[in-house]
Amino acid sequence: MTVTDLGLPSLVRPTTPAPADGPLIDTYGRAATDLRVSLTDRCNLRCTYCMPAEGLDWMRGEELLTVEELTRLVRIAVTRLGITRVRFTGGEPLVAKRLEDIIAATAALAPRPEIALTTNGIGLDRRAAGLKQAGLDRINVSLDTVDRERFIHITRRDRLADVLAGLAAAHEAGLRPVKVNAVLDPTTGIDDAVALLRFCIEHDYQLRIIEQMPLDAGHAWSRGAALSADEILAALQQHFTLTPDPKPRGSAPAELWLVDGGPATVGVIASVSHAFCSACDRTRLTADGQVRSCLFSREETDLRGLMRSGADDDAVEAAWRAAMWAKPAGHGINDPDFVQPDRPMSAIGG
Ligand code: SAM
Ligand code: SF4
Secondary structure, three states, rough: OOOHHHHOOOOOOOOOOOOOOOOOEOOOEEEEEEEEEEOOOOOOOOOOOOOOOOOOOOOHHOOOOOOHHHHHHHHHHHHOOOOOOEEOOOOHHOOOOOHHHHHHHHHHOOOOOOOEEOOOOOOOHHHHHHHHHOOEEEEEEEOOOOOOOHHHHHHHOHHHHHHHHHHHHHHHHHOEEEEEEOOOOOOOOOHHHHHHHHHHHHHEEEEEEEOOOOOOOOOOOOOOOOOOOHHHHHHHHHOOEEOOOOOOOOOOOOEEEEEEHHHHHHHHOOOOOOOHHHHHHEEEEEOOEEEEEOOOOOOEEEEHHHHHOOOOHHHHHHHHHHHHOOOOOOOOOOOOOOOOOOOOHHHHHO
């Protein structure tokens, strides 16, 4: 699916102002109910498809939202904008300050949103129970291979054992489902996918394989090199019987397959080859307080500046609504004039 499936070219600018209340909608009629909050751009891994080996020019302390600013924005999103699901991410959210406090503050909101975390799992073994206690409902742990040497090659760190311990602790803490997010290496990814699926079935984790997107800091992504969802599925089908999951997909990005008749499933997220922009229900907040209507936005709305200039909740709400009203039809990766955003994935929040 490309952006033209929405019947409009991308980047059509809205000519009327955003509605002052009701759902957080854009000019194409999509309502955002899922907020992704990046808590930091820092990370203790250096995944090749995300960060350069030397790391990045990290955001400075005063650039980051304070915990109070952040929880204020989450409150506005939930109580005024109709957000029903909040996912904390990064960078690595487990290295952000006061994650448990932020989760507890989010869990105290009415109506209480569903609260999820996307993490690389390092340190999760010690914190999973506390996170669950604070109000975390669901977790996605990123893991691209269960082979130690390949893990080192992909993440540039020897931390596979920590991630596996984190996954086990999340399961032990009762977080359900425990999902595993995998971005496959173009050369070894097919073998990795088969081993990962076996590992996930054995441990009662749900595997989600994500097509690699042009969001790497080095701008080295190339369409031909990355594995497509179709290639991944064809390879898995050599080892497993995959049948479409009959449950309705809704706005979920993953196309789900029952493995060997179920109940185990595997999901494939074809963000590039079969984009699902027409069903997108997301709004994004960066660690420095910028709203992005899309992962691939080239425009941002500065809520941190607005708050620090003394804006009240009405003004912040209006600015957020205006940002989302201008959401483009689609990410445009497949358009000839596509330009990768300046921010890498780690500074946006995946
Ligand atoms: N550090 C945490 C982690 O790795 O789960 C959270 C942040 S990370 C940016 C969130 C997700 O984005 C991870 O599942 C990661 O694999 C994915 N990701 C990062 N760069 C990507 C890219 N270029 N294409 C597709 N997914 C990517
Ligand atoms: Fe860190 Fe996550 Fe990016 Fe890997 S994908 S470098 S773990 S932020």
